[in-house]
Amino acid sequence: xxxxxxxxxxxxxxxxxxxxxxxxxxxxxxxxxxxxxxxxxxxxxxxxxxxxxxxxxxxxxxxxxxxxxxxxxxxxxxxxxxxxxxxxxxxxxxxxxxxxxxxxxxxxxxxxxxxxxxxxxxxxxxxxxxxxxxxxxxxxxxxxxxxxxxxxxxxxxxxxxxxxxxxxxxxxxxxxxxxxxxxxxxxxxxxxxxxxxxxxxxxxxxxxxxxxxxxxxxxxxxxxxxxxxxxxxxxxxxxxxxxxxxxxxxxxxxxxxxxxxxxxxxxxxxxxxxxxxxxxxxxxxxxxxxxxxxxxxxxxxxxxxxxxxxxxxxxxxxxxxxxxxxxxxxxxxxxxxxxxxxxxxxxxxxxxxxxxxxxxxxxxxxxxxxxxxxxxxxxxxxxxxxxxxxxxxxxxxxxxxxxxxxxxx
Amino acid sequence: xxxxxxxxxxxxxxxxxxxxxxxxxxxxxxxxxxxxxxxxxxxxxxxxxxxxxxxxxxxxxxxxxxxxxxxxxxxxxxxxxxxxxxxxxxxxxxxxxxxxxxxxxxxxxxxxxxxxxxxxxxxxxxxxxxxxxxxxxxxxxxxxxxxxxxxxxxxxxxxxxxxxxxxxxxxxxxxxxxxxxxxxxxxxxxxxxxxxxxxxxxxxxxxxxxxxxxxxxxxxxxxxxxxxxxxxx
Numbered sequence: 001x002x003x004x005x006x007x008x009x010x011x012x013x014x015x016x017x018x019x020x021x022x023x024x025x026x027x028x029x030x031x032x033x034x035x036x037x038x039x040x041x042x043x044x045x046x047x048x049x050x051x052x053x054x055x056x057x058x059x060x061x062x063x064x065x066x067x068x069x070x071x072x073x074x075x076x077x078x079x080x081x082x083x084x085x086x087x088x089x090x091x092x093x094x095x096x097x098x099x100x101x102x103x104x105x106x107x108x109x110x111x112x113x114x115x116x117x118x119x120x121x122x123x124x125x126x127x128x129x130x131x132x133x134x135x136x137x138x139x140x141x142x143x144x145x146x147x148x149x150x151x152x153x154x155x156x157x158x159x160x161x162x163x164x165x166x167x168x169x170x171x172x173x174x175x176x177x178x179x180x181x182x183x184x185x186x187x188x189x190x191x192x193x194x195x196x197x198x199x200x201x202x203x204x205x206x207x208x209x210x211x212x213x214x215x216x217x218x219x220x221x222x223x224x225x226x227x228x229x230x231x232x233x234x235x236x237x238x239x240x241x242x243x244x245x246x247x248x249x250x251x252x253x254x255x256x257x258x259x260x261x262x263x264x265x266x267x268x269x270x271x272x273x274x275x276x277x278x279x280x281x282x283x284x285x286x287x288x289x290x291x292x293x294x295x296x297x298x299x300x301x302x303x304x305x306x307x308x309x310x311x312x313x314x315x316x317x318x319x320x321x322x323x324x325x326x327x328x329x330x331x332x333x334x335x336x337x338x339x340x341x342x343x344x345x346x347x348x349x350x351x352x353x354x355x356x357x358x359x360x361x362x363x364x365x366x367x368x369x370x371x372x373x374x375x376x377x378x379x380x381x382x383x384x385x386x387x388x389x390x391x392x393x394x395x396x397x398x399x400x401x402x403x404x405x406x407x408x409x
Numbered sequence: 410x411x412x413x414x415x416x417x418x419x420x421x422x423x424x425x426x427x428x429x430x431x432x433x434x435x436x437x438x439x440x441x442x443x444x445x446x447x448x449x450x451x452x453x454x455x456x457x458x459x460x461x462x463x464x465x466x467x468x469x470x471x472x473x474x475x476x477x478x479x480x481x482x483x484x485x486x487x488x489x490x491x492x493x494x495x496x497x498x499x500x501x502x503x504x505x506x507x508x509x510x511x512x513x514x515x516x517x518x519x520x521x522x523x524x525x526x527x528x529x530x531x532x533x534x535x536x537x538x539x540x541x542x543x544x545x546x547x548x549x550x551x552x553x554x555x556x557x558x559x560x561x562x563x564x565x566x567x568x569x570x571x572x573x574x575x576x577x578x579x580x581x582x583x584x585x586x587x588x589x590x591x592x593x594x595x596x597x598x599x600x601x602x603x604x605x606x607x608x609x610x611x612x613x614x615x616x617x618x619x620x621x622x623x624x625x626x627x628x629x630x631x632x633x634x635x636x637x638x639x640x641x642x
Contacts, residue, residue, distance in 0.1 A: 005518055012506045315502045318463065320491020320519040320567070323483045398483070403463040406498060 010333045013305065024301045025341030028294035028385070032345035032378055035287025036370055040353050042283055044360065044368030046276045058269065059100075059230065060133055061239050063091070063222040063246060064261040072253035081250050081259055084217040085210075088127075091222060094245055098238055102224040103127035106206050108213050110179040114166040121162055123179060123202045125209030126223075133223050134192075136203075141173040141188030149205040154212075157188035159199035179204075182212055232273075235266040291381070295338070295389045302334050302393035306400075313397055314405020323398035330397050334390025335383060342382035346375065410571060410602050411437040411460065416469035418455055429455045431625035433469070437571075437604065442597040442635070444613035445606045447622035454575065456622065457606050461494055461573050462486045474570045491519050495564030499576035501556040503548040509535060509559045510544040516567035534562040538592060554585030561592055565601075572596065572603040578612055584641075590615045591638035611636075 014021045065081035088104040106125035111118060130136070131143045136157075144155050156179070163172045176183040184204060192198035210216050226238050243262040244254065252259035306313070313326055350370070357368050418430040429452045437443055447453040458464040459471065462481060471478045473493055481489070495516075496502075503512045514531035522530070535541050538558040540551075548556055557577060564572055574593065578586035590612060597603050597617075605616055613619050614636045621629035 004524065009506075016506065311502070312504055315504065316515070316519075317487060318461070318490060318496045318502075319516040319563070320487050322487040322519075325519070401463075403458050406463070406502065 006329060006332060009329065010336055013333060014337070017305075020301060021337060024294075024298045025337050025344070027297040028291070028338050028382070029341040029345030029348070031287065031291040031294040032342045032382065033349045034290050035284070035378065036346060036349035036353075036374070038283030038287055039280065039374055040349070040357070040368040040370050041365075042276055042279045043370065044357075044365045045279065046272075047366040047368070049272045049276070058265050059225050059228045059235065060265045061224050061226065061242065062261075062263045063224075063242065064220075064263070065250075066258045066261050068252055068256055069258040070253040070256045072256065073251040075251060081252065083219045083222065085219060086217070087246070087249070088219060088222055090249065091224070091242070091246070095226075095238075095242070098226050100225045100227060101129035101132045102222065103130035103133055104206055104219040105130070105221040105223060106209050106213075106218070107220045108209060110202065112162070112166060112202065113178045114175065117166045117168075119162070119165045121200055121202050123204065123209065125206035126203055127206055130203070130223065133225050136190045136192065138188045138190050141186070143188055143190075144203075144205050149207050152207040152211050153205060154182065154184045154208055155187045156184040156202050156204040157190055158186055158203075159201050160189060160191045161196065161199040162202060163189050180213075232266055232270055235264060236270075239264040239266075291385060295385045298334055298338055298386070298389040299392060302330060302390055303396065305333075306330065306393050306397045309397075310400055310405045313400045314402040317400065317402040318406065326398045326400075327394040330394035331387055331390040334393070335386030338386030338389055339379075339382050342378070342385075346378060350375075410439045410441070410474055411435070411604075412470070412472040413460075414470040416456075416459065416471065417467045418452075418459060418464075419467060429625050430459075430466070433625075433627060435620065435627065435630075437602060439602050440597070440600050441618060442594070442603045442616045443605070443618045443620060444616035445604060445620050445622060446608060446613050448608065450624075451622040452625045453606050453622045457573055457575055457604070460571075460604065461496060462490050487519075491516060491567060493570045495567055495569035495572045497557070497560050497564050497572065497574035497577045499579035501548070501553075501560045501580070503556055503559060503563075505548050508545050508547055509540060509551065512548070512559055513563045513566050516563060520567060531562075531566055534566045535559070537565070538562045552585070553581050554588050557581060557585075557589050558592060561589070561596070565596060570602065572601055574603065574605045576606055576608075578607065578609065583611075586612065587638045587641040591642050594635070594638055 065083045068075070068077050068079045068081065071077045083104075085104065088102070092099065092102050103126045108123045108125070109120060110123035111120050127149055128144055128146050131138075136143065138157070139160070141157070143157060144153065147153075148155055156177070158166075158172065158177075166172070166177060167175070172186045172189060175186050177186055178184075179202070190199075190203075206219070210218070226235065230238065239262050243260060246260050246262070247254055247256070250259065313321075316326065353369055360366060360368060413433055413435040416430050416433040417428075419426045419428040433456060445453045445456065455464065459466050462478060465481065473489075476489075476493075478489065504515070507515070510528065510531050513534055514527045517527040517530055532541065532544060535544050538561055540555060540558055540562070543551060543555060543559075548559070551559065561577075577593070578589055581589060586609075593603060593605065594615060605612070607613055614633060615638050616633070617635050618632045619629070620627055
């Protein structure tokens with residue numbers, strides 16, 4: 001393979017047939033170029049999706065009570081399930097290792113008043129952990145902490161829009177705002193990358209809200225994040241366990257889909273990744289079909305080359321060339337053209353991707369690129385393709401009868 | 410050196426077959442210079458092809474330097490050709506993109522001789538045919554006679570037992586023909602066995618023995634007084 005004479009011959013053939021070599025090489029290079037670009041595009045879409053979901057922590061689970069749809073354990077169906085503080089404690093204590101952050105949520109509405117400015121806003125009671133779960137960004141002041149929750153402190157953090165409504169340009173942190181007539185001290189202001197509506201919210205310790213709005217232990221939802229090192233299977237398995245214990249606790253049939261809703265972000269991700277793997281498969285398929293056209297082109301040219309060189313092959317055989325050596329020569333030549341032109345296509349695609357890839361950053365499409373493993377796979381495919389392209393011509397060449405080849409006098 | 414017994418060969422031409430060689434018996438000792446003559450269709454080229462293992466016989470025996478040649482696979486035939494035989498063709502059959510030196514070195518390459526040794530040997534043989542200065546030239550830069558001398562050097566480079574020349578002067582004018590024959594005679598003087606297929610009387614008379622073929626049988630086999638080509642050069 002590393003014989004100087006063989007390479008000399010290959011280079012000679014290629015040099016003497018520049019146009020032919022270029023045209024065949026082009027088809028393979030083009031095929032690899034398209035294949036890489038397709039894969040990079042799918043990668044770009046995948047990146048775009050991932051970015052869109054980055055707003056909330058991706059290892060989040062929301063647990064919501066619902067209304068049963070099946071009779072179970074002596075209860076009729078259509079029973080409304082209500083979560084209470086105990087449920088929060090129960091989950092927290094049941095999965096001490098699995099859960100990273102956990103917060104209950106209590107939903108209310110409030111009429112807020114500061115001096116002469118008033119407005120109506122959603123008012124949520126949460127635990128201090130909720131800041132991480134929701135990825136709330138405090139621009140000024142602080143989030144409330146566990147002590148605030150424990151003391152049922154009348155403190156609140158308000159969204160950027162709320163601050164603009166009530167305070168205009170005035171500094172809000174430290175001021176008192178009346179929510180339904182009760183004064184709360186504003187300790188922080190937050191923004192949310194997700195949407196403007198989220199910035200119209202007001203958060204306060206859940207204990208404070210439960211005490212002052214109906215003196216209740218009820219909660220509307222439990223939000224939590226689990227161990228971020230879990231892969232998809234582990235994440236789904238965890239949410240299943242969570243659902244099971246909550247159904248058992250509230251005596252809901254295990255088959256009942258409506259009694260409790262456990263919503264895991266990972267499932268949404270699962271859907272996206274299966275979607276993009278289908279796209280991936282399609283682009284590999286299309287790329288391969290184009291590549292096959294290129295391979296056939298090279299095979300075609302090799303057959304032609306053999307035809308042209310029949311006499312030379314005959315002479316070689318007369319001088320003692322073994323069929324094996326002739327096959328070697330032809331295979332090496334086709335593999336060389338395939339691999340070389342494929343590499344050129346690969347490098348072109350790579351250059352284009354590294355030049356324009358990082359500049360593309362739209363919601364649905366971001367930083368298209370290919371991984372090293374794709375490049376290595378493509379290389380292996382190219383070499384195999386080259387051998388395949390040369391195989392039939394090589395066998396044809398090996399079967400050249402010297403007597404026939406030399407007979408034209 | 411060469412021993413042939415009752416050699417038959419026929420070709421299928423559509424529905425009927427053409428009996429080309431009809432029982433050839435022939436022996437050649439080492440160091441002989443034999444001209445095989447005959448008109449076209451006499452079977453002389455077929456005989457040479459069989460001797461050259463480029464074609465197989467239908468029946469009969471062929472023993473080359475004590476080795477029975479039969480049931481050849483492609484690979485085996487290639488090995489035997491490389492080891493036993495050197496070919497000189499009418500149309501030279503040099504590889505046009507290789508220099509004279511590379512052409513001469515080619516059979517050595519198939520003998521797996523190391524590159525350096527190959528080059529030295531090839532240059533040595535080019536020197537013997539008087540073309541040392543032309544070593545780096547391509548065949549297209551050589552005259553017909555020079556090409557044939559390169560081809561002879563190539564055939565000799567593998568140090569074959571027998572040199573088979575198929576109309577070696579067929580494409581040359583008479584002056585260069587004699588130059589080539591002079592070279593062949595000198596190689597023969599060194600003790601090499603050479604078979605020359607020709608239909609030219611004067612070329613045949615520069616050999617030591619003439620075998621006449623007609624319609625697939627040997628009609629005449631006689632030793633002759635060799636005419637030296639040197640005097641015409």
